[in-house]
Amino acid sequence: MGMAGKLYIADDTICWTDKKRQAFYKSIAPLGVGLKYEHLIHRPRVFAYASQVVVPTTEATIAVMYAQQAGIWNILYDAKLFGNPDALAKAMRGIGKMGVWACTFDAGMPSKNISAIVENAGAVRPCGVTVLSSYDDDDCINEFSRLRERVALDRAWKLCRNKVNLLVCTGMELRQFAERGILKNADAVVVGVRQLGDRVHDHAPGNIVTPTYAMRNGATHLVVGRPIMDAPDPVAAAEKFIDEMETAAANRAEI
Numbered sequence: 001m002g003m004a005g006k007l008y009i010a011d012d013t014i015c016w017t018d019k020k021r022q023a024f025y026k027s028i029a030p031l032g033v034g035l036k037y038e039h040l041i042h043r044p045r046v047f048a049y050a051s052q053v054v055v056p057t058t059e060a061t062i063a064v065m066y067a068q069q070a071g072i073w074n075i076l077y078d079a080k081l082f083g084n085p086d087a088l089a090k091a092m093r094g095i096g097k098m099g100v101w102a103c104t105f106d107a108g109m110p111s112k113n114i115s116a117i118v119e120n121a122g123a124v125r126p127c128g129v130t131v132l133s134s135y136d137d138d139d140c141i142n143e144f145s146r147l148r149e150r151v152a153l154d155r156a157w158k159l160c161r162n163k164v165n166l167l168v169c170t171g172m173e174l175r176q177f178a179e180r181g182i183l184k185n186a187d188a189v190v191v192g193v194r195q196l197g198d199r200v201h202d203h204a205p206g207n208i209v210t211p212t213y214a215m216r217n218g219a220t221h222l223v224v225g226r227p228i229m230d231a232p233d234p235v236a237a238a239e240k241f242i243d244e245m246e247t248a249a250a251n252r253a254e255i
Contacts, residue, residue: 003215003245004032008076008189009238010225011063012038021063025070027235031242034074034101035067036223064098074101076189076223080129081105085116092120102127102166107155114162127166128159130173133192136204149176156182171209174217187220195244198227211241215248 009028011021025035037060064075077100081091088105095103105117107128117126130152131140140148152173157180159167165185169177170192177183192203193211200208214222224241231237 002032002242003249004242005034005074006221007238007241007245008034008036008074008221008223009228009234010036010038010078010223011229012225013229018062018066022066022070024234025067025072028238029071031235031238033072033238033242034076034221035072036076036078036225037063037067038078061098064100068099073099075099076101076127076221077103079103079105081117082109083113085113088113088116089120092117092122092124092126096120096122096124100124104129104168107159107164107167111158111162114159114164118163125166126164127168127189128155128164129168130155130159131169133170133203133207136206139204149173153177153180156186160185168223170203170207171214171217171219172207174214174219178218183218188218189221189223190214190219191223193222193224193241194227195240201226211244212248215245216251 016024060077064077067075077095077098079091079095081088081103082105083091102125104127105114107114107130114128131148135143135148137148140146140151144151152169153176156167156169156173156177160182166187166189168189168191171190174183174188174190177188190209192207192209193214194200194208195210211222222241222245228234228237228241
């Protein structure tokens with residue numbers, strides 16, 4: 001798999017028609033990129049499926065189907081699961097029917113909740129979100145009474161103990177994870193990735209890294225949203241990220 005397969009374009013849009021979303025997926029599919037879909041923009045819909053049976057569903061189900069029809073099979077479903085073990089087990093069994101590569105959950109949950117996700121994941125890779133990229137040290141102190149670095153590290157270790165080998169973090173956590181051996185047994189999905197000159201948006205400024213930094217410090221997958229989605233030419237913008245990722249990966253031995 002080339003670097004294009006390591007880039008996940010975040011489709012967090014809420015105002016697209018089905019036709020526009022289908023057209024966008026068809027435009028990026030030839031690049032070989034993956035897709036990240038955000039659960040928070042779901043809205044219930046009534047949808048006529050291929051069998052012509054009208055069924056209630058969600059935007060996520062429809063978006064995944066459109067992506068697969070366009071030839072995009074590498075899909076990260078950003079479900080941000082959180083709840084009790086029984087509900088999580090049911091959710092994972094349902095997500096398993098969507099045909100996605102991985103889905104996210106909140107790593108702050110107790111181990112028994114995480115175990116319910118792992119045990120019911122099937123072919124889907126559970127992906128633990130350590131700390132949201134919008135949180136800085138002040139936010140983490142207010143919320144968890146610890147610095148961001150400590151919270152992220154503790155949760156990363158908990159994921160490892162619970163046999164979760166895919167985690168979401170920012171590029172700023174990569175070095176401490178690598179130094180402690182966490183990345184020997186886990187893949188890192190890095191968010192808050194920007195090229196020089198890109199707007200930060202809702203990520204905490206201190207959590208932003210370039211594709212070069214992320215790839216050279218152990219990232220296995222990158223998630224990029226608005227710098228690509230809001231670009232005048234999203235395909236060209238995605239190609240710029242892929243090019244930088246390719247160069248960084250080729251020169252990783254220099255670090």
